[in-house]
Amino acid sequence: MEPGFDICWVDLPKKALVDAQISAEYVAQAVLSLAKRSTTGKVSIIGHSQGAGFNPQWALTFFPSIRSYVAAYVALAPDFHGTLDSTFCKFLPTSICPQSIWQQAAGSHYIRAQNIDGYRALVPTTVIYTSTDEVVTPEVGLTYSSRLDGATIIGVQDLDICGPAKMLGHASMLIDPAPFALAYNALINGGNAIRSDFALTSCVSYPVPPSVDFGATVNLIESAYKDLASGFFPAETVSSAEPPLRKYVCDRYPDQGFSCA
Template sequence: MIRSTLVSVLGLALLSFAAPLQEPDAPFSVSASAVEAAITCPNGVGKSRGGAVLLVHGTGSTGSESWQNGPYDVYLPKMQPGFDICWVDLPQRGLIDAQISAEYVALGVISLAKKSTTGKVVIIGHSQGAGLNPQWALDFWPSIRPLVSAYIALAPDFHGTIESAFCRVTGSKVGCQQSVWQQATGSNYMRAQNIDGDQALVPTTSLYTLNDEVVTPEIGPLYSARLDGASIVRLQDLDICGPTKVVDHFLMVVDATAFGLAYNALLNGGHVDRATFDRAYCTGFKQNVLHDFTGIASTAKGVFQDVTNGFFHKESQSKAEPLLKPYVCKRYPDQGFDCAA
């Protein structure tokens, strides 16, 4: 019964995103084999009725650091109707040009959709892996949209973050990580993504927290997690967990409330149904209320601080934002973008 309901809901949701694909796919600069090698499916893929789930990590992390032994690895595969979870390692910890990382998402979807029992893929991402790479992939490789049944973004920076503005102050002298340049509010990357990508391109849920110390602002009308047509849920909403809920940017990958909302969205065609959200997730994981995944978030936070401060991975630093790819200027010749030759 759950399976038939899930399939029906997903089918109805996808109908609303069945508009003609007016733009051709951008060319790929990375190989399918390179992306295949970067994907890990710890329990295999092609067995579970709920299909494949592609987990995309954030800036400075890896797939295993963000997702392995976390709730999406430990609990989600066993929850009805069952899911095959996979994670991708973005090149150089997602510190290089985010346009390249987006290719890993697009090619990852193509690869996993062929193996998924549903013929489709769910994308769940965090931070850059929520707000930049998947949305760019869906925007500039529109042929993958029919292959994505749901897109769930945890602490996404769909409109960048003012925290990256320090690159404009010091980056031209000492350098900044390439993807950090691109995540600055008003960057060329964010401008390009939000011409056509400032809307849900597949059934999308955006989950965010008022306590986010990395993606800012998350208050006021210009909050970064906004996306037209998406199901947008703030964890502190009164009908979710209320204002006493405290979770920061890095804890979003292991937070019980975010996990419960993500699962709710999976069962409802990619959109959260607030009326059926189980508020027991506000106090912990239903499977084990004492299970503590915070060590994963602490590790991710420490690595993020090290790499963004330039303590290592200096090869991904630059003294200016990376140029946009030629396909961006081809699509938007009148926007005044500087693109690579």
């Protein structure tokens, strides 16, 4: 594929189950570190789920100095406005929900804080989402979770993309050819995908080098879902309530009624 990109990834602490503010701080540091090693002095960010809607956007919001080092931001199935699925934490036994799951509940303190200034694209941003997402909900209607003002927003089921018959779940966004093609187009167009470039053939296939092993990705996803389904989470990741916000949040927004530590 031309042009190509050097790829790095950030291993977030405890698989991003701990306080999402910590994960976001890892992202901010990674941007600064990797930009220094980039031939352009900038990096592009691609994230999925919490790694799209929470960690990068929080980093860009509360650490604005990194924005000049980000050439593009591609968010796959992001939950910028949380998910109704995370409200189940309120009905589970005490201390069984991971901290970041509490934070992803629609209306959480984390989401409120992020969306005061981070409700909009802070760098060139493309959002790619699926209306049949079973994890990030809702993804239909005017208040769909992946909305972000000023971003290029593309639904896989949009009429000019793959259409409403395309069934695509949350995890499948990582391995389906349609979001792959849209994300690549965003990267080569300064962070904003061009809808008219999309080929309908990408709804079913996309030419990739033989070295790309989508099967390995499938295995990783299956492993992650088995961990979630088992209900086992490391003790240091769970809590009985949403973690307090960082002090820098209250310093920036002293009149919002946030509780910080």
